[in-house]
Amino acid sequence: MEVTTKSMPYEAWKDNEYIEQLVEELKANGTNVIVGSFDKLINWGRSNSIWPLTFATSCCGIEFVSLGAARYDMARFGWEVARSSPRQADFMMVAGTIVHRMAPVMRRLYDQLAEPKYVIATGSCAISGGPFRNSYHVVKGIDEIVPVDVYLPGCPPRPEAMIYAIMQLSRKMKVEKFFGGVNRKEKIEEFLAAHPEESYD
């Protein structure tokens, strides 16, 4: 099964192995025909209307503004409905440096997103701390705090790269079992199991 989006040839994607692995998992676990068809239908809808949370702390956020404006026009893909409330958003584009004071706030925002939820770490700051990695007040990558679905490198990533990252996310959505997993907080439980020493409330 080739998971792709409209007008994008499968070979043009990077990281196909990851998606193929997800497909294998999907096949191995199996599902019945009816639930599977519903999964497909819902995923088709979900992957074409991914709503972002307006969340930007610094420079990378400005490129996100450009992405929303006429030239790059993310409305073409159904992502233009940027929500200011986490309750209404599907994913969080963490655009900008996350510092110590912001870390618990960001965590709270993530917790407030409705399931199923996704995170894109945008820019080198969100991935690793970027140019500020050695600072006393900067988090060295947001994956210390929340699980990340897509890493988008760049300082800042160009709007085209942002489009690519969200398209990757939509590809990931297409191979999920909506009725068997994504809706049931599995991801966060896995994440907490992998980060045992930390307590969140």
Add this chain to the structure above:
Amino acid sequence: MANIQEKITKLFPDATFEEGEILLVNIPDAKWHDLAKCLKEDADLHFDYLVTIVGMDWKDKFGCVYYLRSTTDNVQISVKVTTEDRENPMLHSVSDVWNIATVYEREVYDFFGIIFINNPDMRRLFLSIDWKGYPLRKDYDMSPENNPVPRENERQEDVTYTYVENENGKVEKKTITLFEPNDFVVNIGPQHPATHGVLRFRTAVDGETIKKIDFYSGYIHRGIEKLCEGLTYPQTLHFMDRMDYFSGHHYHHALCMVYEKALGIEISRRAQVIRVLMDELARIASHCLFLGTYCMDLGATTMLFYTLRVREQILDIMERTCGARMTFNYGCIGGVMQDLHPDFVKDVKALLAVLPANIKEYNKLFIGNVIAKGRLENVGSLSREDAISYGVTGPSGRASGWACDVRKTHPYSIYGELDFEEVVYTEGDSMSRTKLRIAEMEQSARIIEQLIDNIPEGEYCVKVPKVIKLPAGHWFQMVEGCRGVFGVYIESDGGTSPARLKLAPPCLPLANVVDHLTRGSKIADLITIGGSLDYIVPDIDR
């Protein structure tokens, strides 16, 4: 200069002086408050604008360097006050002389742990109350174990502290509550679309009327000043793109100039022209984005698409020459990184051709709109005296009648020979701040027009030593960024990295004045006023 010195000596015999590009006065802490009062209130001196306070750790002693400027004749002076007590460093506050000193002293307290006696608000500014140590001290423990990433919500207090001297000279700590017991406090931010980034306002309201705002920042404090102390001089430059990311060129310009001044490097005329061209292009782009996002805050979403059209065109020009859309890293010590793209002149001319029509459209769509008029006119009026006392510079200061453009008051680079107007309005309300930015776009275009056909031949970057070492000493340089006066203070001990690099951003005073401007207005006006000041949060926090 000489008569200032004479005058001060007469009144304060124990003051000593160091000549330099800016006169430096050394004064014992006990006399500092009196001197400050005299410097501000004396009719001949009249140093009414406090540019910045630079906290310093010289290992054997702590201290502050105050940069002052007179708004009548634009003379500058600096004052140095020190203390040798490392356990309990204390200095006297000047927050009653210059309003902006309150928040500058808080910043110094946060970074160095110097307590300012009589400052009404001695809390930390950027770091949490549980933060261990003072990061800009030379003996600060940088290990992550010392201050791990917090997992819990931050502990907060609703009180602040002040330190006062009693009759027998002992200093006492007093607690002040921020809000009254039955105040209704609404929390706005840090995740709020209208705060323009991660800034937080704790707003006490009475019905819909704002009683008081406690501005709370540090949600994007990245510790750039400390990071710079561990980097070589050329490496420090790239941070300039990442504070106020619209004034990247201006900030680069400032830091490059201060290094070139220290090294005694003369840069080529071509490089100077290129830098000025880039500064002015960036100014137009920045004001465009301001207008777009500001209108969006007010509910006029379409404006963003109109203004970003011009901005994208400018970004294309820059991208062709600098290779990036936002973090250009273009200025370097000795000139600029790369030469101009062959199509640069052509592209800029195309921009100049479409700009007037666009500006006309902005005026028609927004400025002339009755809703905009109703929401902006007479909202958040700032008087000239307050603008100076709160250190509100840039377009916001000029809208209040204060001619504070560094390009005119202390012309740097080639600005002295250019023909342009400093736009100054007197109303000081949100509308005039908005209109002024549009008028500035026209002036920037005028500067570009003068230069674009006369870019001289020559090298774009002069030869500089491979390893850059500044001689021991200190230097200060200001430029006019998109949002106001940006100052850089550099102190070198003769090594390859700065001993202290202080960045004095324009946005901290802008955010600080929100409380003063909004008291008594309706809560909806908070968005109007905050937006019209156009602060950039990473620039406040650094």
